Amino acid sequence: SSELTQDPAVSVALGQTVRITCQGDSLRSYYASWYQQKPGQAPVLVIYGKNNRPSGIPDRFSGSSSGNTASLTITGAQAEDEADYYCNSRDSSGNHLRVFGGGTKLTVL
Amino acid sequence: EVQLVESGGGLVKPGGSLRLSCAASGFTFSSYSMNWVRQAPGKGLEWVSSISSSSSYIYYADSVKGRFTISRDNAKNSLYLQMNSLRAEDTAVYYCARDRKLYDYVWGSYRIFDYWGQGTLVTVSS
Numbered sequence: 001s002s003e004l005t006q007d008p009a010v011s012v013a014l015g016q017t018v019r020i021t022c023q024g025d026s027l028r029s030y031y032a033s034w035y036q037q038k039p040g041q042a043p044v045l046v047i048y049g050k051n052n053r054p055s056g057i058p059d060r061f062s063g064s065s066s067g068n069t070a071s072l073t074i075t076g077a078q079a080e081d082e083a084d085y086y087c088n089s090r091d092s093s094g095n096h097l098r099v100f101g102g103g104t105k106l107t108v109l
Numbered sequence: 110e111v112q113l114v115e116s117g118g119g120l121v122k123p124g125g126s127l128r129l130s131c132a133a134s135g136f137t138f139s140s141y142s143m144n145w146v147r148q149a150p151g152k153g154l155e156w157v158s159s160i161s162s163s164s165s166y167i168y169y170a171d172s173v174k175g176r177f178t179i180s181r182d183n184a185k186n187s188l189y190l191q192m193n194s195l196r197a198e199d200t201a202v203y204y205c206a207r208d209r210k211l212y213d214y215v216w217g218s219y220r221i222f223d224y225w226g227q228g229t230l231v232t233v234s235s
């Protein structure tokens with residue numbers, strides 16, 4: 001079982017806004033980072049820290065956090081955003097272990 | 110350009126052993142902590158292990174502790190994962206991922222996986 005909880009699946013109409021959430025006790029003290037994974041490919045970092053995007057990640061991707069919940073928002077979703085999204089943080093025991101959420105499959109309709 | 114290339118995967122019988130390698134290039138390998146992350150077929154990502162830049166700090170997921178050993182050779186820019194007593198549930202694509210430590214004025218330090226290799230498949234089956 002994962003210490004970070006994500007909805008298994010979310011859908012969004014093309015061009016609309018979608019929020020993907022990640023819940024866990026560790027998120028009260030540690031930032032989540034977000035990874036996009038398309039079929040047959042390695043994960044790619046899309047959001048980290050308070051709300052930072054690596055070079056090359058479109059600005060339609062943004063992140064936020066409140067209490068025990070971190071969120072990844074895609075504003076104006078595109079067909080190429082259809083993928084699995086995973087959050088990651090430290091585990092709640094603070095013993096330097098890392099944990100992933102179960103992942104959210106995003107479908108762009 | 111940062112590159113991480115995994116190798117060493119394959120088919121192994123339950124109880125067997127396998128050693129994975131990750132060749133790094135395009136950055137100063139000895140300055141970064143590194144990780145192994147795996148993904149079982151059709152499943153999500155699972156962090157496996159991490160090792161600090163000088164090998165002073167090593168951590169394992171409970172699921173592999175006592176069976177897997179992470180190591181690195183900074184002179185060869187390489188990361189390794191020695192996997193012993195393999196089980197069917199260890200079947201997965203194994204990724205190496207670079208660790209980046211960052212700082213924030215609110216929450217202090219935090220870590221991310223900023224670069225990933227393409228992965229190597231390990232299949233444990235009789």
